[in-house]
Amino acid sequence: MIDERIKADLIRIVGNQNYTDNLIDMVSYSYDASEHRARPSCAVWVETTAQVSEVMKLANREKIPVTPRGAGTGLSGLSVPAHAGVVMDLTRMNRILELRIEDRLAVVQPGLVYADLEKALAPHGFFFPPDPSSGKVCTMGGTVGTNAGGVKGAKYGTTRDYVLGLEVVLADGRIMRTGGKTIKNVSGYDLTRLFVASEGTLGIVTEIALKINPKPTMTTTAMATFNDLEDAGRAVAEVMRSGILPSVLEILGRETIVAINQNTDLNLPEVEALLLAETDGYTKGETDFQMGKVVDVFRRNNPGMVKLAASQEEAAGLWKARKSAYAVLARIKSHFVLEDVTVPIGRVPALLKGIQAIARKHSIQIATFGHAGDGNLHPQILYDGYDPAQVRSMEAASDELFRLSIELEGTLTGEHGIGLSKAPFMTLEHDAVSLEMMRAVKRVFDPNNILNPGKMALDAA
């Protein structure tokens, strides 16, 4: 329950129509796309930076937690209000403020949906390359907050590589600008990148200046099947050595393929692993040449079959299927955890093998797919959340998965963020000094710990 006095203040700031403590909103704001759940006390729909600033001043004075939120598609509990308080929904700040093609610049508000940015850039032949699977619904603020990646990470990097500058409202309501609007900028500390992947724990991003890229007009898509996971893993590593950088190189494991087949009419071959590759460029000759090299590598690694997509439609079908993988897998069991462990690319075969061993050991179903080209895999642990034994197996499997990734010189998370899910594992990856530095940074920006508290293990002493 929210204090009546604070409620009145919030309403004064955002207006009656932009404040809610209705049950239907509170339940909806209790969740993201992870299994975490925590109900806020109220929510506000902010429309201007000034409102964000006023809300923060109030929250800081009264020491009320504020959890910023976009589309709520996160997979690690980032926008779940773990300490209750106010959910700040930024989806109504959804305008494109500037589009300057010759400057390769788009300035956007945080609530803008990724797909709407794509739609605005397309007529100019430009795009914002990170291509998260949730693109048709996720917001740019969330994209920055998690440093979202996607299928194009190997060639085009992640959100971090495209954020030039920010407007940020700090915990005490002060408004700060970081970076700028230039492609190059080494002026002072890189505060911009400090905010990328900060999960809303350091400030509320209210404006984002993004670098945009010309979009290659031609692609070639191919698929290869493997009856042995390790052959597929070796093929991935060898593609990386071949000198060709595919724009996309994805892997789908057997369980994922089966789930996709059950929900589409693609009739994918139900093998141990399927690799999907795309090369991009400006002429068919260029993309076919690159793909030729990739296909040669596939052929050298005991594939079942290798097939080039005959048409753009066929290719589009394959990519659509890939993007739906996590949701179609959700049909199999009542609950799931979708991980995003990432290892150096040469370690992908070891990771794939390790995941299978973990699944066997804990007698639990783990479907794997992911961005093999950048070492980022998505083991999806499927379980019945109403069965305590299965919940324990899921937890044990997750734990081992994280340890395995770290052993392989990898990370807990390549693109989903730490949030609540991986907070207990921060010490696995980060040494005590590094964690203390992170906590010190948090204290500088948010001394009262009101910004998205409970995330990233920053609260620990």
Added chain:
Amino acid sequence: MEAKYDFERKYREQILRCSRCGFCQAVCPVYGATLRPGLNARGKMLLLKEVMDGRIDLSNELIETLFQCTTCASCTHNCPSGVEVSEIIKVARKDMVDIGSCHPAFTGMHDVLLHHDNIYAEDEAEDFGRGKKATARYVFFAGCVGLYRETEATEAALGVLDKLGVDFTLIEEACCAGVLEDVGFPMNDKLVETNIERILATGAEAVITGCPYCARTLNNKMQYAPLRAKGVIIMHIAQFLKDYDLGLHTDKKVTYHDPCDLGRHCGIYEEPRQTIRKLAPNFVELPHHHADALCCGAGGGVRGAYAKNSIDMARRRLKEVEEAGAEVVLTECNSCVHNLGNAKLRKQKFTICTTTQFIHDLMEEAE
């Protein structure tokens, strides 16, 4: 634990299957108009999940979301987890009604249909200045909106059938009653029986409806099985007209709005286009069309219960008509015409009408 409600008994597994990916949010017209995720399909599924988990219970507090769904089925169509949201909502609404929680607009509609044969509580049926034949090859079934609100569209449809020399008759029709089940009440048997009896009495081989929702109801509802058992075919007028060569022509830039009830719910996308393309070579698609079409905002009782949001949804659709640069937007549903017409701004100079109305006007011009 014993399930407390029908929605759980019937759909527990599906509700749990919702992975909260939020893909429905990208297509939900109610969300699009309000940007309020609690009103989106995901928000609704989360509430039902919390009811199943015993964290909350069905109550009046849930009316605003459970009764605010146009049943456009965009969410169902786009759900990678295969959750049939509109079917789940229907059962949840019934559970709500059972515990005495219902939006007053729907309680009102139910009460009206206890004493009247139409949703508007009109006492005098429009007879369009024509009598009823005792027998005919076809029955034209206009539907409540066509009989009492969009009468011009109905008149035009009757005119077109006349000009084509079709042997048809009107009947003293009652509300098809399908909407009652959509908003949580049982279908009114009396209304259904009246319709079946009067249709059969004409000896008609087929019913042509002016309303895609009525067509759906007569075609799919178990209560109308006796009608179908007699071999009576039910079709929407768009299906009836598609094979005619009308010999009409317009140079106008024409676009088409897919009604949810005809498109996503019945899979009828091409028949109206087939007719329209023949007479309007300058045909353009709206940015969202076929299965991706945006809802006009009228369905599921939302027009009556949440008028402002309903109009906002219609405005989003009309903005697409502007973007497409069309002079005429045709559709096959009187309800869509009604809502889009209500939402049209003065600066928007295009015409909104049913395809049959447009055909009728072209026929008149040609004469």
